[in-house]
Structures are given as C-alpha cells and as structure tokens.
Amino acid sequence: MNIFDDLSGGKSVFKNKKYLDHRFLPDKLPHREKQIKSIAKYWKEALDGVTPPNITIYGKTGTGKTAVAKFVMKQLKEIAEPNVRVEYIRCTDYSTEYQVLARLCQLMGKDVPFRGWTKAEVINVFKDTLRRNVYDEKPILIVILDEIDILLRKDGDGLLYTLTRTDNISILSISNYVDFKRFIKPRVKSSLRDREIVFPPYGANQLVDILEERADMAFKKNVLEDDVIPLCAALAAKEEGDARYALDLLRTAGEIADERGSDIVKGEFVREAKEYIEHNKIVEIVSTLPAQQQRVLEAILYLTKRNEEITSGKLYETYKKLSRGKDIVSYRRIFDFINELELLGIISTNTVSRGRGRGRTNIIKLQCDVSLLEDALWVI
Structure with a gap:
C-alpha cells in the first residue's frame, strides 16, 4: 500500500487549499478596480499599434500589485494580436540584466543560456529575436519586472538602460519601496518617464471581502466560526493591510483544525496561526x-x-x-x-x-x- 493512499482518506475542513494561496489569480480582484483600469488604460494603446508608456506600481507587500499586473496581462493576451506580447519576469528568480534578457529570449522561443555569452551578445540576440518573433513590422513587447528593486540593488540599472533604448518596449515595474528609484541613474530616469500608480494598504473591511470570497471556494460549508474571518482581517490590517498575511492566517488556522481533528476552524486557531507564521517568517529571513x-x-x-x-x-x-x-x-x-x-x-x-x-x-x-x-x- 502506498503511504499517500493512507494519508488521503482523512477528514478535512478544506475543499481545496489552492484558493488560499496568494499566487492563485481569481476572476475578480475586490477593491483594486481603480488600479486595474489605470493599467488597462495605458496598455490599450498597444492594441492600436502604439507602444504604451512605462508604468511603475508601488505598494507594501500584500496590496495586490502582482495579482493586478497578472490579471490585466491575462486580459490583454486574450484579445491582443500576435505582434503584442506581454511577459512577466520575477526579479527574485532572474536578478541580473543578462538573466532577464536570456529569459525573455527563451519566452520568445530562442534558446539562450543563462551563462557563457557576453552581455553584448545577449542584447543583440534579444533585439533580433523580438523583431523576428512577430508577424508585423512594429512589434510591441510589454515587460513586467516584479520586485525590480532586487535587480537594481544587485546589478544596477543596466537592464532599464537597454530596455528603454530598444524600440517598441514598455516596462511595468513593481516595487514594495517608493524610493527604489534611488538606484537609477539620471540618464536612465529621463528615458524611463514612467506613469506611477500607488496601491494603498487594504483596510480591515476590504480584507473581510477578500477572505470571504476565497473562503467560499476553499472551505467546506459552515466550518468557520463567525469570528475567524474578521479576526484574520483585523490582524492583517495591523500588518499594513497585507492580504497575503490574511490568507496565510486563514489557511494555517484551517490546517491547525485538521491537525487537531476539529470539524470547526476556531478563532483561537487564528491566534496560534499568527504565532506560527511570525516565527517561521523571522527564522527564514534571518537564516538567509x-x-x-x-x-x-x-x-x-x-x-x-x-x-x-x-x-x-x-x-x-x-x-x-x-x-x-x-x-x-x-x-x-x-x-x-x-x-x-x-x-x-x-x-x-x-x-x-x-x-x-x-x-x-x-x-x-x-x-x-x-x-x-x-x-x-x-x-x-
């Protein structure tokens, strides 16, 4: 008998945990309609054959920046012509100019290694791949650079210099820090000329709305005590309106219920979840x-x-x-x-x-x- 067969039969308060993962992209994003429309307004120009302006979005962790960018990206891809491409790059995974350009080439079908070439070779292949990858005389590439401050601190602003001086490229930069542009030299800032969109922290009531929608998909009926979602929202609101933290609290509280063999997720489990998450977070940060x-x-x-x-x-x-x-x-x-x-x-x-x-x-x-x-x- 396989060990996983034995584990799969236990009772659980969950229907499907994936809906409580912050990386899950729902069909709608409550309380981010304004930010969605702002990005869409700029990106609409690509549908008319015009390169959109560069955009920078700021906000604390868990304010919906990545989710909104990916949501609008998905919507644009559904209706865009082949000459319009949108590619997402997470700078924690690709943290140098070389790596980002190599990854963009790969996404466009060109096999470029992550080491071994000169930077000039990668830049030339990237520009050539962009031109050849579309069926139109004027290709448009929108590049989403998530957590761009990590790349700038590690590798400088060379990538922004290259992208802003390549025709028909629009950049959407995502950062948790309003002052990340201190890493950018004046000559690059002048060519970036970005539009800025601020993502404010979620309030407790807004977090309740987000959690209720996710909980309906993630949990079985009537397993949450009445105070569970408001408590998760209140605790996350104190953490600068962090929706990721709220989702982590709710999911971990559910996991504690499963571990205890409880049919109900209780408010006391949320407080236990808070201690568990904070301990793991600090250990993870300090250990690195x-x-x-x-x-x-x-x-x-x-x-x-x-x-x-x-x-x-x-x-x-x-x-x-x-x-x-x-x-x-x-x-x-x-x-x-x-x-x-x-x-x-x-x-x-x-x-x-x-x-x-x-x-x-x-x-x-x-x-x-x-x-x-x-x-x-x-x-x-």
Missing part, C-alpha cells in the same frame, strides 16, 4: 542573512534586552565586542546593514536631534518580538 549581518542583529538583540538606547555608534561598539576581533567590517558598512534590515522590516530607525551643537543621530529599534529573534538566531 550573511554572517556579518546576523552578528549585527545579535548586537541589536543584546542592547534591546538591556533596554539600552541603540545608536549607530553604540551598535558598532557592541558588534565589535561580540565579534571578538573576527572579520570585523567597517563602521560605514554597518550603515548598509542597518538599511537592509530596515527594508526587511526587522528594525526601524529614527533620526533625532540632540540639540544645538550636538547634531543628529539614528535611533535603532527592534520591530519583531525578542523571543522570536532569539529563536531564529539560535536555529542558525
């Missing part, structure tokens, strides 16, 4: 950090547990003390680590004035639970 950055976190944790005000100077001295003279980075490099940790949401910084003649200084605060960070650093 370079050793030096983990040591900086240890120093922040050390000072936080002693209720000391954490300035960059005090942090550096503590970091050196904990390092015991091994592989110590410069004081300037510590600022880079601080900025990166703030982007990850683990810490926050606040610049305060010390008064006349004493200048200004950064105050650093831990943004996650002390015990969670202790657990994460201990696991490593």
Whole structure:
C-alpha cells in the first residue's frame, strides 16, 4: 500500500487549499478596480499599434500589485494580436540584466543560456529575436519586472538602460519601496518617464471581502466560526493591510483544525496561526542573512534586552565586542546593514536631534518580538 493512499482518506475542513494561496489569480480582484483600469488604460494603446508608456506600481507587500499586473496581462493576451506580447519576469528568480534578457529570449522561443555569452551578445540576440518573433513590422513587447528593486540593488540599472533604448518596449515595474528609484541613474530616469500608480494598504473591511470570497471556494460549508474571518482581517490590517498575511492566517488556522481533528476552524486557531507564521517568517529571513549581518542583529538583540538606547555608534561598539576581533567590517558598512534590515522590516530607525551643537543621530529599534529573534538566531 502506498503511504499517500493512507494519508488521503482523512477528514478535512478544506475543499481545496489552492484558493488560499496568494499566487492563485481569481476572476475578480475586490477593491483594486481603480488600479486595474489605470493599467488597462495605458496598455490599450498597444492594441492600436502604439507602444504604451512605462508604468511603475508601488505598494507594501500584500496590496495586490502582482495579482493586478497578472490579471490585466491575462486580459490583454486574450484579445491582443500576435505582434503584442506581454511577459512577466520575477526579479527574485532572474536578478541580473543578462538573466532577464536570456529569459525573455527563451519566452520568445530562442534558446539562450543563462551563462557563457557576453552581455553584448545577449542584447543583440534579444533585439533580433523580438523583431523576428512577430508577424508585423512594429512589434510591441510589454515587460513586467516584479520586485525590480532586487535587480537594481544587485546589478544596477543596466537592464532599464537597454530596455528603454530598444524600440517598441514598455516596462511595468513593481516595487514594495517608493524610493527604489534611488538606484537609477539620471540618464536612465529621463528615458524611463514612467506613469506611477500607488496601491494603498487594504483596510480591515476590504480584507473581510477578500477572505470571504476565497473562503467560499476553499472551505467546506459552515466550518468557520463567525469570528475567524474578521479576526484574520483585523490582524492583517495591523500588518499594513497585507492580504497575503490574511490568507496565510486563514489557511494555517484551517490546517491547525485538521491537525487537531476539529470539524470547526476556531478563532483561537487564528491566534496560534499568527504565532506560527511570525516565527517561521523571522527564522527564514534571518537564516538567509550573511554572517556579518546576523552578528549585527545579535548586537541589536543584546542592547534591546538591556533596554539600552541603540545608536549607530553604540551598535558598532557592541558588534565589535561580540565579534571578538573576527572579520570585523567597517563602521560605514554597518550603515548598509542597518538599511537592509530596515527594508526587511526587522528594525526601524529614527533620526533625532540632540540639540544645538550636538547634531543628529539614528535611533535603532527592534520591530519583531525578542523571543522570536532569539529563536531564529539560535536555529542558525
């Protein structure tokens, strides 16, 4: 007997978990109609043979940016002529100019390796492939670059330079950070000339609407206690309106119900789900950090547990003390680590004035639970 046969017969509160996955693309996206229409308005020009303007969409994690971009992409592909292509690139998977261009060539049917060629060769093959891939004198390619800030931090703005100087290409950039353009040189900014669309955080009531639609598809009837969805929505609203977090809470609460053999998903399971998700999130983030950055976190944790005000100077001295003279980075490099940790949401910084003649200084605060960070650093 196959082990999976034995596992498949157990009872469950779920009909199908896939509807609670943030990557699932539903037929409609509640409370994002305005953003959908904004992108569609610009992309409509491609149907008339005109290259659409470049677009940048901003918003915190879980505000529907990727879902909206993919939704409009799907709709456009359904009615577009062969000379109009829309391709999605996730910059966490393809994080250099070479890799992105190679991937675009592959999507258009040209087998280009991810290493071994010069950048100039890949650029030339990409442009030639674009011209030959359509049945019209004026091909139009719309490229969606999701989490573009990752590529810009790692590889600079070379890709944007290439794409903005290639005829008939429109770029839709997606970023969690409003200030990501600091990585772009002025000459590239001037040719980007993008239209900006902001995705605000979801409110608690909006999250309830999203969760109710997904829950109808994902769960069996009458298995959710009345307070489950409002509680998931309220907790996610505190996390800057993060719909992904709300979906994760609801799914994990359902999984806890299955583990307990319960026919009902209870409110108490949502609170357990919150603790489980936050623990895993911190462990995952910290485990991927370079050793030096983990040591900086240890120093922040050390000072936080002693209720000391954490300035960059005090942090550096503590970091050196904990390092015991091994592989110590410069004081300037510590600022880079601080900025990166703030982007990850683990810490926050606040610049305060010390008064006349004493200048200004950064105050650093831990943004996650002390015990969670202790657990994460201990696991490593």
